[in-house]
Amino acid sequence: MNQEFLDKLVQTLGKDTVIVEPAEVEPWLTDWRGVYKGGAQAVVRPASTRQVADCLRLCNEYRVPVVPRGGNTGLCGGATPDASPANVVLSLDRMNSIRSIDTIANTLVADAGCILGNLRRAAQDAGRMLPLSLAAEDSSQIGGNIATNAGGVNVVRYGMARELVLGIEAVLPNGDIFNGLQTLRKDNTGYDLKQLFIGSEGTLGVVTGVALKLYPSAQVRSVVLAAVNSPRQALELLRLVYGACGARLQAFEFFTDECLSLVLAQVEGMQQPFDERHGGYVLIELADTADEAALQALLEDVIGRALEQGLCQDAAVSASLAQLQALWRLREEISEAQRADGPHLKHDISLPIERIPEFIETAERRLRTVSPDCRLFIFGHFGDGNLHYNVSRPEGADKGWAKEWEGRIADTVFAEVAEYGGSISAEHGIGQLKRHAFHHHKDSMQIRLMLQIKQIFDPNSIMNPGKLL
Numbered sequence: 001m002n003q004e005f006l007d008k009l010v011q012t013l014g015k016d017t018v019i020v021e022p023a024e025v026e027p028w029l030t031d032w033r034g035v036y037k038g039g040a041q042a043v044v045r046p047a048s049t050r051q052v053a054d055c056l057r058l059c060n061e062y063r064v065p066v067v068p069r070g071g072n073t074g075l076c077g078g079a080t081p082d083a084s085p086a087n088v089v090l091s092l093d094r095m096n097s098i099r100s101i102d103t104i105a106n107t108l109v110a111d112a113g114c115i116l117g118n119l120r121r122a123a124q125d126a127g128r129m130l131p132l133s134l135a136a137e138d139s140s141q142i143g144g145n146i147a148t149n150a151g152g153v154n155v156v157r158y159g160m161a162r163e164l165v166l167g168i169e170a171v172l173p174n175g176d177i178f179n180g181l182q183t184l185r186k187d188n189t190g191y192d193l194k195q196l197f198i199g200s201e202g203t204l205g206v207v208t209g210v211a212l213k214l215y216p217s218a219q220v221r222s223v224v225l226a227a228v229n230s231p232r233q234a235l236e237l238l239r240l241v242y243g244a245c246g247a248r249l250q251a252f253e254f255f256t257d258e259c260l261s262l263v264l265a266q267v268e269g270m271q272q273p274f275d276e277r278h279g280g281y282v283l284i285e286l287a288d289t290a291d292e293a294a295l296q297a298l299l300e301d302v303i304g305r306a307l308e309q310g311l312c313q314d315a316a317v318s319a320s321l322a323q324l325q326a327l328w329r330l331r332e333e334i335s336e337a338q339r340a341d342g343p344h345l346k347h348d349i350s351l352p353i354e355r356i357p358e359f360i361e362t363a364e365r366r367l368r369t370v371s372p373d374c375r376l377f378i379f380g381h382f383g384d385g386n387l388h389y390n391v392s393r394p395e396g397a398d399k400g401w402a403k404e405w406e407g408r409i410a411d412t413v414f415a416e417v418a419e420y421g422g423s424i425s426a427e428h429g430i431g432q433l434k435r436h437a438f439h440h441h442k443d444s445m446q447i448r449l450m451l452q453i454k455q456i457f458d459p460n461s462i463m464n465p466g467k468l469l
């Protein structure tokens with residue numbers, strides 16, 4: 001701890017903005033899952049971009065490491081400081097104002113600390129939609145979503161966070177403000193530098209403001225849960241549904257029967273969707289701006305064809321909003337059910353979509369040679385080629401199993417992902433969890449370029465040490 005630095009920090013930002021009491025700092029030092037724990041001399045909660053700049057300038061001067069923190073829902077330990085007691089955790093939670101919503105340009109500009117769910121509701125109130133949507137949206141912040149290039153359930157139609165960003169305001173480690181908060185749809189003036197902040201996981205600077213694209217409100221939604229006997233059937237179903245519904249296809253989510261069993265066992269009030277159990281389930285959502293009856297008819301028609309052609313075994317179409325929400329809960333509660341079950345080894349991977357079924361088969365074979373009785377929970381954003389390939393302890397094994405096996409299991413899964421030309425991180429990022437694997441699997445020339453970019457933005461390496469690079 002550097003008292004001179006702390007005194008200056010408090011003097012510059014004010015007592016209300018800087019937390020230094022160890023007992024008050026403590027709650028900011030762990031991640032959402034409780035897997036990581038770090039140290040820090042202070043937590044700073046700036047209320048403006050100017051205060052972020054003042055904080056970073058001082059940290060840079062004193063070479064104090066800074067860990068940007070959004071909603072702390074990241075699953076890779078990115079917002080958790082390392083063990084050093086010198087860290088400063090910089091939380092954006094007080095920067096939570098919406099700066100503007102424009103329903104002609106279809107844009108929303110907000111502080112980085114705004115909770116994603118609040119932005120989605122504000123857009124909805126203005127008759128527009130912010131399509132970025134994930135199970136953690138009522139805790140995660142838009143700055144964190146941008147810093148991790150979040151995905152979520154609507155990527156199949158609207159793309160990842162990156163595709164929704166028009167502009168970014170950020171503070172560089174030396175306190176300079178990157179004024180890129182524009183809402184232009186077109187700007188071909190050289191390198192698009194804002195892209196560097198997207199997915200940078202707090203290693204290049206602190207995102208303080210974001211300009212996002214809005215879309216017409218998808219007033220009308222229809223959901224079906226289709227039972228399939230295998231991932232191969234799910235793939236054929238995707239081909240049929242996309243061909244028939246095109247841009248109306250808003251989500252195509254897959255989960256195995258093991259995931260359903262876990263949700264039914266761990267989450268209160270959940271109901272079996274079908275009389276019989278099946279190999280897997282696909283949750284399909286169609287959305288449109290108008291004509292509910294036509295959308296429902298389209299969904300029923302396409303599912304009818306799928307049943308006829310043997311591309312699914314059974315189907316439950318939502319007939320009301322309550323049923324739609326109940327079907328979605330079966331998918332959305334999987335993460336909570338895993339948390340209740342105990343530590344799960346999470347692998348957020350992406351693959352060429354057409355090879356997912358083959359991957360699921362060969363990865364399991366390979367994994368069983370390492371740990372014959374481990375339990376697999378496979379689910380995810382199938383329509384984007386993104387699987388959450390999660391592994392847990394064998395029945396009867398104690399909860400320490402995950403710690404003991406995580407390295408071997410991850411090496412095995414990632415080796416298989418590499419064989420298929422996939423990615424070891426689809427949407428959760430690298431953080432501290434995947435740093436080793438990232439350096440092992442990422443092309444060395446690309447890592448070299450990233451290090452050079454890091455050096456330009458952050459020559460004193462104060463931003464989020466021990467994460468990503």
Ligand SMILES: Cc1cc2nc3c(=O)[nH]c(=O)nc-3n(C[C@H](O)[C@H](O)[C@H](O)COP(=O)(O)OP(=O)(O)OC[C@H]3O[C@@H](n4cnc5c(N)ncnc54)[C@H](O)[C@@H]3O)c2cc1C
Binds near residue numbers: 067068069071140201
């Ligand atoms: C139940 C559950 C479901 C989830 N589902 C999904 C999903 O479907 N898709 C998906 O992509 N993710 C998902 N996640 C992961 C997580 O919600 C996302 O990664 C989210 O984008 C993180 O946002 P956050 O505000 O919580 O960031 P944090 O966890 O606080 O931080 C994440 C990283 O971003 C950096 N950071 C945060 N704010 C800033 C900022 N303003 N400037 C610079 N760097 C910053 C941090 O240093 C850290 O490296 C899920 C998480 C949970 C718990």
